[in-house]
Amino acid sequence: MNLSFFDQFASPSLMGIPLVIIAMMFPTLMLPSQDNRWITNRLSSIQSWLIHMITKQLMIPLNKKGHKWSLILMSLMMLLLSINLLGLLPYTFTPTTQLSMNMALALPLWMATLLTGLRNQPSISLGHLLPEGTPTLLIPALILIETTSLLIRPLALGVRLTANLTAGHLLIQLISTATVALLPSMPTVSILTSLILLLLTMLEIAVAMIQAYVFVLLLSLYLQENI
């Protein structure tokens, strides 16, 4: 199979049957589900410890009403983490490289935080549009700027995730192509390039985890302002 650079970003299909739904669901199926056991096996123990730790980290700044969001935010976090990390394996399709999926995640969640704020405490929510202590003359301009920044948030969330992952995957592809192409003619340069690839892969692993975390963290921050 001769792969072009577009193949890893193409929506997977097997003989005309679209597999994208399976591609999105599969990573979460790898995680063990909670049993009724008191003492679980190692993987389940580590998973629950990890989820506890992250939930505490994310939910401490929120007030009691915000804790209702912990389920969806933690599930989102585990989804993104598993999808991102599994996408680093060869010949896999990473759903989060598609802008459509990321926007589908970011826009409704951001809108939910906005509407919660506008419904429950409209003046405070709108009051966030003007930072404290601004000079009187700047107020109109600043409100316009803050509104723009507010409306651009979902776009930023989606595009941030997409761009980071797509760029990372593309870089891996390009540098490995360079390594393969240089192998017959200049093996030493090829080896240097493969070292770069090694470092890049480590960076990509970090980026995968960080991007998932940042997505959820920003959502929780937007929630903090509005709940």
Place this chain on the structure above:
Amino acid sequence: ILHSRPLHTTQQRSAPLPPLPEKGGEVRHGLIPEEFFQFLYPKTGVTGPYMLGTGLLLYLLSKEIYVINHETVAAACILSIIIYGVKKYGADVAAFADKLNEEKIAKMAAVKNEAIKDLETAIEEEKKEQWRVEGRRYLFDAKRNNIAMLLEANYRERLLMVYNEVKKRLDYQVAMQNLKRQKEQDHMIQWVEKNVIQSITPQQQKESIAKCILDLKALSKSAQAAV
């Protein structure tokens, strides 16, 4: 951590779950179960599975069923990183997971031991109380003596009080009588003196004085100073 109870189609069993096996299945090279090697052992001996693997790989490569492209290099990188990570930190992570479970069990065991200790102390206390019961006879005797003494002392006190009160009343009567007698005497003396002085008329006074002078002269004649 989603409980997928709504997705269950059959009846849920509420019987206790079977215990987890102590160790996972035996695995060689981290991927291939040991049963596979045992399965091939009777026919092909120890080197069987390895020959199968090498042959399969060479077949795929030579027939270009698996094409070496840029993904191969990327695969080599990520797999080497994963294998390095697992080999270096695998044991630590397993120990950590075991520690999490150990801590859980230890907490419960601590509660149980505390309860056992408390009950043992309670048994000791109870035995001591039973020993104390045997000595209660002496206790009651001493108490009885105490009370008898108190009653006696109280009775004597009251006797004394009665005696004092009666004496006070009798003394009062005696003093009254004495006073009365005294007053009567004084009054009588005064009355007699008054009357005597009244009864001495002036003429009687002159006669008595003259008689006194005559008596004195007569006495002076007889009683010459013995010079």
